[in-house]
Amino acid sequence: MSQPIGKIRSPAAPIFLPILTLGIYSLVWVFKLLREARDYADNRNGIQITSPGLAVFLFFVPGINIIWAIMMLFKLPGLVTKMRKADGIAPHLAGSAGAIGWIGLIPVLGSLLWVILTQSAMNDFWRSLERGNAIQSDMKTCPHCAEQIKKEARKCRYCHEPV
Ligand SMILES: [Zn+2]
Numbered sequence: 001m002s003q004p005i006g007k008i009r010s011p012a013a014p015i016f017l018p019i020l021t022l023g024i025y026s027l028v029w030v031f032k033l034l035r036e037a038r039d040y041a042d043n044r045n046g047i048q049i050t051s052p053g054l055a056v057f058l059f060f061v062p063g064i065n066i067i068w069a070i071m072m073l074f075k076l077p078g079l080v081t082k083m084r085k086a087d088g089i090a091p092h093l094a095g096s097a098g099a100i101g102w103i104g105l106i107p108v109l110g111s112l113l114w115v116i117l118t119q120s121a122m123n124d125f126w127r128s129l130e131r132g133n134a135i136q137s138d139m140k141t142c143p144h145c146a147e148q149i150k151k152e153a154r155k156c157r158y159c160h161e162p163v
Helices: 013-021 024-041 052-058 064-086 094-104 109-137
Strands: 139-141 148-150
Touching (some): 052 064, 064 094, 064 109
């Protein structure tokens, strides 16, 4: 598994940083989230990730930007749903991707909550991949029966041959 794994961020960062940087960080955040997902999904069939550059550009197109912003409320949490599904990871927040979008439509408090929920869902996905990788590196293949066994094993638990 050599796919790049996204950065785990504090869900609070996307809230407080825009105040300091006049909202620029919000766009950087959207860009980074999409770029990490795209880098991760690049070699996977069936997952289409919106181009991060296009996503940011559309926020600057008058008339389209409002519609686009609303779409992103659903698209970003939906991205986690898609990636979990493609990786065969049980849906967790996945089922509520739509619900997260609706929460984001509530002015002020809703949008803060949306950022936290979206970043948390993303973090949770990256963490579950890290856990998956850790489990994998703990294992080796039995030379006798080709089953996956623990690296420290002296005797295969499937064919009982010494390894
Ligand atoms: Zn064996």
